[in-house]
Amino acid sequence: MNSDEVIQKIAALDSLLDAERAALLNGELEKLAGMLEDKEGLILALNGADHRDLEALQQLDTKVKRNQLLLDGALEGIRSVARRMAALRRIRGSLETYDSSGKKCNIEMEAARAVEKRA
Numbered sequence: 001m002n003s004d005e006v007i008q009k010i011a012a013l014d015s016l017l018d019a020e021r022a023a024l025l026n027g028e029l030e031k032l033a034g035m036l037e038d039k040e041g042l043i044l045a046l047n048g049a050d051h052r053d054l055e056a057l058q059q060l061d062t063k064v065k066r067n068q069l070l071l072d073g074a075l076e077g078i079r080s081v082a083r084r085m086a087a088l089r090r091i092r093g094s095l096e097t098y099d100s101s102g103k104k105c106n107i108e109m110e111a112a113r114a115v116e117k118r119a
Contacts, residue, residue: 006049
């Protein structure tokens, strides 16, 4: 790969990382899957190239690390929501109380499945 091709790959990856950051900040997580293949291809191409512009590569590295932190935060948010939804489903089907001795009791409740009609 010649010098011009390396510069083009660096510019393309830089632009892609900015778009990835914007998608993460805007919560557009569905866009990330489409970017992954392009990002991997550009990184593989640059790994096999003769690099001379270390400053540009360091800037790309900084952006990759920044985006990884954003992605980790998004994943933790998704996990948190999943845990909360599981807890709400659990709570909806039972009632936890304590008896007079302080022992925890779990009362299972059956959800009403009838539809009430009103005139």
